[in-house]
Every structure is written in C-alpha cells, then in structure tokens.
Amino acid sequence: MRRLKQSVSLFLLFMLLGCSSPLSPQATLVVLSPSRMPLQTKSPQPTLAPKVTVTPSALFSPQPVPTKSQPPVTAAQTPSSQLLLPVGHMRIGQETRGLSVQGEYAYVGLESALAVVDISELSQPRLVTCTEFPDAPEHGEWVSSAHVTSDYAYLGTTWSRLIVIDVSNPREPVPVGSYKDIDTFYSVTVQDHYAYALHGYRWYGSMIVIDISDPANPIKVAEIPGEASDLAIQGTYVYLADKYNRDIHKEYEIEGGLRVVDISDPVHPQELASLLWAQGGLEGIDVNEGYAYATTFDGIGRIVDVSNPATPFEASVCEFGGKAYGILVTGDYALIGGTDEQDNEGLHILDISDPVRPIALDFYKTEFPSHMTLFERDEQLYLAVLHWSGSLRIFRVLVGRPR
Secondary structure, three states: OHHHHHHHHHHHHHHHOOOOOOOOOOEEEEEEOOOOOEEEEEOOOOOOOOEEEOOOOOOOOOOOOOOOOOOOOOOOOOOHHHOEEEEEEEEOOOOOOOEEEEOOEEEEEEEOEEEEEEOOOOOOOEEEEEEEOOOOOOOOOEEEEEEEOOOEEEEEEOOOEEEEEEOOOOOOOEEEEEEEOOOEEEEEEEEOOEEEEEEEOOOOEEEEEEEOOOOOOOEEEEEEEEEEEEEEEEOOEEEEEEOOOOOOOOOOOOOOEEEEEEOOOOOOOEEEEEEEEOOOOEEEEEEEOOEEEEEEOOOEEEEEEOOOOOOOEEEEEEEOOOEEEEEEEEOOEEEEEEEOOOOOEEEEEEEOOOOOOOEEEEEEEOOOEEEEEEEEEOOEEEEEEEEOOOEEEEEEEOOOOOO
C-alpha cells in the first residue's frame, strides 16, 4: 500500500511538472554482485511496455500511439488449421507426465515407469516398452519432468528423485542411477555434464545443480534458493521464473519475478539480476535470441529483453482472456498451453516476430497440454503434446522454425 501511494504521488508530481509520463512502477530491476548482495536498484529502460488485450471476439496486436512514421498495427487472425496440422495421436492408458523426444522415439513419464513410444511413423505412434523404476514406493512415484539425451533419460519425480535411465537402446531401457532429495523434482534440463532442476513441495522452489558425469552416481554440487516454477537455459545463463518473491511470504500477495543466474561455473552459480513485479507469479518460461518469454497463471505474458543478462528489462506485456501455463518458442511464434475465457483447453498462439509488439493469432482447442516439446523430422518442425488424460498428440507446425 505504501508503494502504491508513493507511485500515485510520483505520477501526480510528474503531471504537475508537465511530463508526459513517469517510468512504470510495475517492475523493479535488482542487480546483484557475485555474493548476491544488492548493489543498486533502478527502473527498467524508459520505453514503456505496450499492453496487449485479447478479447473473445477479436485477436489483435498492441496499439501504440500512431505517428507519421509508424501507423497503427491492424488486427491479425489466422485459422488454427493454418498453424497446427494434426498428424498422429495415441492413448497410453493412464495419467501421463513428463515428455521428451529424441530421434524416432518419444519418452513419456508414467506412474513409477518410463514409456517409450516409437514415432518413426508420425501418423501411427506405437508403444514399445515400459520400464519400471527400482525401489519405487508403494503409493507410486509420478514422473514430473523428463529430459532425454542420445544415451540417457533424466527423470524428475514426485518422490524427490532424479532417476537416470540408459536409453542407448530405446527398446530396452536400463535404470542406472538416481539422486534422492527432499522435494518433488521438476523442470529438469541437461547441459553438458550437469542437470539443472527445480525442487519444491508445491511445484515452486530452489534450483539445484547435479553433476551427472557419472550417470550411476549423480551428485548435487550447488543450489540457488528461491520460489521458481520453471527454468530455461541459454548459453551460460539460467533464467528462473519465480512463482513468488522470497521476501513476500509475510504478506498475502503474489509477487513474481525473473532471475538470471550465471552458470559459466556450474559448481558455483552466481545470481546476476532479478526483475520483480507487484503482481502475477510466473508459471512458465522460454528464452530465444535475447528475449525471455514468461507466462502467469492469470493469463499474462511478459516478454523481457535479456540481450544483456545482467540488466534485463520488460519489453512488452500481453493479457489473455483465460489462463496461461507452459510456453514454447519457435522462430517467430510462441505456443502457450492454457485456457481461453470460456475455459476451453488448448494452445494460445502468438506472433513474436517483433517481441515489443506481439500479435495474438489464435487459440487452438485441444485437451489440456501438460507437457510440450518441439522436434524436427525431414526438415519439418513438429510439436509433441502430452495430456494429463494419457494422450499423446503430434502436430506439424506450419508456422516458424527455430531461428
């Protein structure tokens, strides 16, 4: 409340002085030293982020103030059939969580097991085998996240384990090792000889770094405390989507944020900067070509310029008439799992060819997408979507390609 009064007072002062607009008080940039102590606090870049509103009857781009050199952006509508083409579908038979595609196989997490699906014929996916986890508890151990490399599958589970399975022969997977912690593992991502994962009781928590150079004996080497719900890696930086800010629990309001962590030395990761918002904890995040794309539960998309990872700033904001969860970016497009205003489940599709002025193209109705991943086949781009209900769907993506 005190912050709100200060912001209103600042706005009135600027109006009295004849200024066109003060800097937006909605986001605060905190720059951190290697010791993670705040050095300075400053507002983001002075260019205000345009806001996009998506209504049920029209999908349109943000409307900046017209100038002689820049006319208003016109509405853009593209039928779903021109964006995603259904190719294949199968029911696995039980609730599914965790999805990764490697070569001609899709790896799907089940209860206390890993399912391998042959997708060499995309129109006819076929279940090949299921490999049960060793020492799984009687009450079950659900896979919450999966990342597969050429030889190994790394699975985060609800029983606080990172399980490593040898999939060098996809038809005969062999469990080889695991690391046990105290909370659910999710958002597992592998780079080089390290696995980066989030773990927390309610699907938001700290980031941990696990040395997987010896797959039979994974070892935790570092941890970054926090309340992150998702992560994305680009180069030597991890981008964390915070559900809550670490200092906000004493109050009953959500404060989400984006944090940037330097992992050039994975054993000693260093938090560089964070960008905080007064409302809207982040749910999902993806990074592409100098921009981080994040979503919130209440249907807000935030695009952040991270061309300089030490000084991120908000480039634009998109508001949807529904809910938004996970996000994938491919070329000039973003695919966001969620619901529309009528609670229909499916995918929001955005044109992000200009990240400062994103355009909402369509909402593709399908079952609720719990996990999504992109893969290429014969120079074509495909999207694999996993649903809570136990279905796996494959689409040909007719828009964009990884830049």
